[in-house]
Amino acid sequence: MTTFGCQMNEHDSERMKGMLESLGYVPAERRAEADLILFNTCSIRERADDRFIAHLQEAAALKRRAPDTVIGVGGCWAQSVKHEVFERFPYVDVAFGPGQVHKLAEFLTSESLSAQGFFEFESFTGDLPARRARRHQGWLQVSVGCNCVCSYCIVPSTRGREVSRDPDTLIAEIRRQAADGVSEVTLLGQNVNSYGRDLPADRRVSFSELLRRIDAVEGIRRIRYTSPHPKDMREDVIRAHAELPALCEHIHLPLQSGSSAVLKRMRRTYTRERYLDRVALIREQLPDCGLTTDIIVGFPGETEADFEQTLTLVDEVGYDGAFTFLYSPRRDTEAAALEDQVPHEVKVERLERLVGLVQRRASDRAQRFVGRSLEVLIEGPSRTDPARLRGRTRHNKVVNFDGLGEPGDYVQVEISGATSQTLTGAMSLVAAAAG
Numbered sequence: 001m002t003t004f005g006c007q008m009n010e011h012d013s014e015r016m017k018g019m020l021e022s023l024g025y026v027p028a029e030r031r032a033e034a035d036l037i038l039f040n041t042c043s044i045r046e047r048a049d050d051r052f053i054a055h056l057q058e059a060a061a062l063k064r065r066a067p068d069t070v071i072g073v074g075g076c077w078a079q080s081v082k083h084e085v086f087e088r089f090p091y092v093d094v095a096f097g098p099g100q101v102h103k104l105a106e107f108l109t110s111e112s113l114s115a116q117g118f119f120e121f122e123s124f125t126g127d128l129p130a131r132r133a134r135r136h137q138g139w140l141q142v143s144v145g146c147n148c149v150c151s152y153c154i155v156p157s158t159r160g161r162e163v164s165r166d167p168d169t170l171i172a173e174i175r176r177q178a179a180d181g182v183s184e185v186t187l188l189g190q191n192v193n194s195y196g197r198d199l200p201a202d203r204r205v206s207f208s209e210l211l212r213r214i215d216a217v218e219g220i221r222r223i224r225y226t227s228p229h230p231k232d233m234r235e236d237v238i239r240a241h242a243e244l245p246a247l248c249e250h251i252h253l254p255l256q257s258g259s260s261a262v263l264k265r266m267r268r269t270y271t272r273e274r275y276l277d278r279v280a281l282i283r284e285q286l287p288d289c290g291l292t293t294d295i296i297v298g299f300p301g302e303t304e305a306d307f308e309q310t311l312t313l314v315d316e317v318g319y320d321g322a323f324t325f326l327y328s329p330r331r332d333t334e335a336a337a338l339e340d341q342v343p344h345e346v347k348v349e350r351l352e353r354l355v356g357l358v359q360r361r362a363s364d365r366a367q368r369f370v371g372r373s374l375e376v377l378i379e380g381p382s383r384t385d386p387a388r389l390r391g392r393t394r395h396n397k398v399v400n401f402d403g404l405g406e407p408g409d410y411v412q413v414e415i416s417g418a419t420s421q422t423l424t425g426a427m428s429l430v431a432a433a434a435g
């Protein structure tokens with residue numbers, strides 16, 4: 001099984017793995033040995049499509065040698081090409097939209113494995129047991145779909161309308177996860193902080209109230225959520241960060257562009273000023289809070305002056321990090337049909353300037369951690385030096401450090417250095433012993 005895309009897909013894949021294990025499947029060592037080759041796909045940018053197609057072609061070649069191999073394709077790409085998937089890719093046996101994990105089970109246990117099938121989403125699959133990648137880290141999908149109409153984005157057409165899950169169901173799921181060893185939970189939704197608006201009045205709970213209820217669950221030490229929309233970033237949520245012990249000091253607040261004219265054509269429904277006003281509120285109430293963002297460069301019609309607006313905003317805010325993307329036209333989106341698409345070279349040149357600035361500011365911001373002792377949740381060995389450990393602070397900074405411990409342990413680390421991406425240090429006891 002190979003997963004592309006966002007945390008929603010990672011979470012869906014964990015549920016697919018749980019479901020497959022309950023049907024008696026075990027993971028194959030290599031793709032060439034698998035009876036079932038499964039992809040969970042993403043279609044957010046063209047590059048995502050291209051990467052996936054290369055994998056799919058490899059699977060097709062394996063199937064030519066072993067015709068009994070079953071090829072399954074789930075997720076957003078599958079949803080977006082559902083009318084043509086079997087025509088264009090005749091070797092695909094089963095395709096299904098996001099969250100249609102239970103339909104995959106039906107297909108795999110049916111007599112007609114040789115007949116092709118496509119399955120749409122119609123309900124939520126959250127009650128399926130997940131095979132978590134890390135025992136101490138859990139996902140909680142609070143809503144599916146998105147009611148926004150951002151003109152560049154394919155997600156509303158692949159994930160459908162927004163539907164919030166019942167709060168009692170969510171709390172029950174979190175309790176189960178906590179009893180099973182989860183101490184850090186990440187709430188997932190395309191527009192996570194609009195949670196609850198679509199619930200019937202007698203069941204309605206606001207996003208900040210949901211955070212409060214999860215904070216009260218015994219065993220949950222860290223709560224994260226992604227992604228909130230700036231238009232729904234209300235003061236009660238910002239205040240919750242100051243008040244709830246488990247809610248982490250990190251907010252990911254997607255900007256997309258610093259130009260109000262571009263934001264308008266993107267249909268983001270906020271202006272540069274309103275975004276900066278949200279940032280001011282966060283800085284005022286939570287001065288130490290980590291702040292990260294998503295930015296798109298080269299949206300159709302973006303002028304040099306528009307782009308400079310993005311640069312000045314990034315300089316003013318000083319993010320702790322940012323995901324930066326070249327605008328990529330997506331099928332059936334409004335922006336793909338706009339004239340004055342920005343030439344590729346211009347996009348690339350702008351991206352380079354932006355990345356340089358983001359890194360400079362992130363590196364400045366990170367210096368505030370040097371000399372402090374921070375709580376770190378251990379994830380495993382460091383990727384660059386297996387003799388060291390790797391973990392994350394509550395601010396969502398990766399730390400590589402000297403120390404002892406197991407994945408899932410919380411330890412104190414003395415921070416001795418910081419770059420734009422990572423912190424470095426030593427566990428307090430080690431530092432004490434050495435000193």
Ligand code: SAH
Nearest residue numbers: 152153190227254294295296325326327328
């Ligand atoms: N629902 C979330 C995440 C959406 S996808 C949100 O609104 O923040 C994650 C990011 O991908 C977006 O924030 C955006 O920056 C980027 N993205 C989406 N569509 C894109 C496109 N067509 N081209 C380039 N980047 C895109």
Ligand code: SF4
Nearest residue numbers: 146148150153155190
């Ligand atoms: Fe896409 Fe906008 Fe919805 Fe995010 S909020 S998923 S960018 S339409």
Ligand code: F3S
Nearest residue numbers: 005006042043044076
């Ligand atoms: Fe990709 Fe779908 Fe997530 S398009 S980013 S997998 S919502």
